[in-house]
Amino acid sequence: MPPSHRRPPRFAVGCALAAFAAVLASPAWADPAPSFAELLAQLDQTPATLEAGALSDAAEARVRQARVRPNPTIALDAENAFGTGPFSGYANAETTLSISQDLELWGRRTARVNVARAEAGTAALQRDLAVIDAAGRLAQVYADAEAAQRRAVLAEESLTLTIADARAALVLVEEGREPLLRGIQGESEAAAARASRDEAVAERDAAFARLTAVAMLAAPVTAIDASLLDLAPASTFAAPEDAPTVRVAEAQRAAAERRIDVERIRSRPDINASVGVRRYEMEDATALTFGVSMPLPLFDRNRGNIDAAQADFRAADARLLGARQEAQADRAAARARLAASVSRVSAADAGVASAEEAYRLSRIGTEAGRISQLELRVTRTALISARTSAVDARLARVQAEIELARQDGRAPFQGAQ
Incomplete structure (x- = not known):
């Protein structure tokens, strides 16, 4: 083929590759x-x-609230009034005004406060875990949106290359160097590439909508400029027992243990003390009254609640053991997946470079008539697959970093907290 017929396709391919690189570097x-x-x-x-x-x-x-002591009880009693005979009126009545107070012996208040503190510690750790989970979800949605954006760019680039190859095939068909079937195949591939591009754009818009909702942004996301897929994972040195799930399980176990003390103390008599003043109307005199009351533990000794609290403690202890084992296994697996994903990214980048060079040489060979259109399509498909694999590898690296960050108790791509 004369040089005038070969240069334009080469120039078109070069422009397409340059445009693709520019789009990836700075979204439009x-x-x-x-x-x-x-x-x-x-x-x-x-x-x-x-x-x-x-x-x-x-x-x-x-x-x-657990630190607050119970309120005293005030009572007013009247006896021997408004009856019959000498008690027909209020002249022989006896009126008593008394105040009683729960003494909270046996360490009731201390045990109650200890349980409340343990539950507050558990809630604080669960709050920290919720923040970590929210950070992980945000990182996942952000990475998904960026990956969808890159896939849309890849689909657009694939359509550009497919149309360029289809036009080149039609030129060869017109020159009689390729059968008409090659031109029909090129048009079919271009139609499929358009459909793939439209699907990728729809997935990108859906991912942007999810990011807008999760991040609670006022304006809809239309592009992602600051890349998360290209960030290097953070280096951490947290021990497996420091995993947030383990700390939560430890706090729950401590709270369950303190509930046993509360139930044991409740089995002891609840003693109340009272003091008051009694008025004798007939003698026109007053006197002090005082007393102590307590229930007799004949029937209810709170054994059922004590046994239940002990069973809850055993369950919490088992959950802690399981959480430690799972944290150790999950962190080892996350570190292995992260190391593998880092290697996969390097291999994918090398594969993209090789696929781009192979496609460039195939395009030159096709223009020179030394390589068939079938081989050109194979190298183009390999190039598209390599670029897609590079995006998938980076997304897998983000997912591995999210999982490891959760085990370390930090936000993804951030230093240990």
């Missing part, structure tokens, strides 16, 4: 979304975080 859409770090700084306004914070505040309020 306006009004990009805030960066992941900026969204992470606003995480305390998300519903899940607000709910966990409110539950923690409620637990702290219950601690303050």
Whole structure:
């Protein structure tokens, strides 16, 4: 083929590759979304975080309430009044005004406060875990949106390359160097590429909508400029027992243990002391009254509640053991997946470079008549697959970092907290 017939297709391919690289480096859409770090700084306004914070505040309020002593009871009693005979009126009545108070012996108040403090500690740890989970969800949605954006760019680039190859095939068909079937196949591939592009654009818009909702943004997301897929994972040194799930399980076990003390103390008599003044109308005199009352533990000794509290403690102890084992296994698996995903990203990038060079050489060979259209389609498909694999590899690396960050008790791509 004369040089005048070969140069335009080469130039078109070069422009397509350059345009693809430019689009990946700087998206063309306006009004990009805030960066992941900026969204992470606003995480305390998300519903899940607000709910966990409110539950923690409620637990702290219950601690303050547990410190309060019970209110005294005031009573006014009248005897020997408005009856018959000498008690027909109020002249022989006896009136008593008394105040009684629960003494809260046996450490009742201390045990109650200890349980409330333990539950407040559990609520605080659960709040921290909720914040970590919310950060992980935000990172996942952000990465999904960025990956969808890149896939839409890839689909557009695939359509551009497919149309360019289809036009080149039609030129060869017109020159009689390729059968008419090649032109029909090229048109069919271009139609399929258009459908794939439209689907990728729809997935991108859906991912942007999810990010807008999860991040509670006032304006809809139309583009992602600050990349999360290209960030390197954070290096951490947290021990497996420091996992948030383990700390929560430890706090729940401590609270369950303290509930046993509360139930044991409740089996002891609840003693009340009273003091009062009695008025004798007939003698026109007054006298003090005082007394102590307590229930007789003949029937109810709170054994059922004690046994239930002990069973709850055994269950909490088993949950703690399971949480420690799961944290150790999950963290080892997360570190392995993260290391594998880092290697996969490097391999995917190398594969993209090789596929781009192979496609470039195939296009040159096709223009020179040394390579068939079938081989060109194979290299183009390999290039598209390699670029898609590179996006998938980066998304897998983000997912591995999210999982490891949860085990470390931190936000993804942030230093250990």
